[in-house]
Amino acid sequence: MQLPTILYVAATLILEQLYKLYSVWLVKRENHRDEQAYESSLASKRFIFDFVNNYVTLYFLAFWNRSLAQLAQNIATFIVAKQFIYKGIYWF
Numbered sequence: 001m002q003l004p005t006i007l008y009v010a011a012t013l014i015l016e017q018l019y020k021l022y023s024v025w026l027v028k029r030e031n032h033r034d035e036q037a038y039e040s041s042l043a044s045k046r047f048i049f050d051f052v053n054n055y056v057t058l059y060f061l062a063f064w065n066r067s068l069a070q071l072a073q074n075i076a077t078f079i080v081a082k083q084f085i086y087k088g089i090y091w092f
Contacts, residue, residue: 002077009081012053019049 023045032038058078061071 002073002081005074005077006081008057009078009085013082013085015053016050019053020046023049 023042026045027038027042030041032041058071058075061067061074065071
């Protein structure tokens with residue numbers, strides 16, 4: 001059973017929404033002069049937050065734990081669980 005990975009996927013989705021709100025708040029506080037600078041800053045912050053949020057556990061398993069079997073299993077569970085959750089959210 002991959003319950004910890006499924007819980008991690010749920011936490012990732014919740015944190016993703018919180019990071020979106022936080023990145024907008026940060027960019028608004030930067031007080032950019034034009035729309036292009038605002039959008040560029042927002043895109044870079046969202047990319048960094050999403051990258052760390054989605055891949056920190058996988059990097060931990062790959063480089064710190066060095067458990068490639070567990071890494072492969074977590075990647076597969078992560079992808080499948082995220083697809084089920086996105087499809088479930090889309091249907092409702």
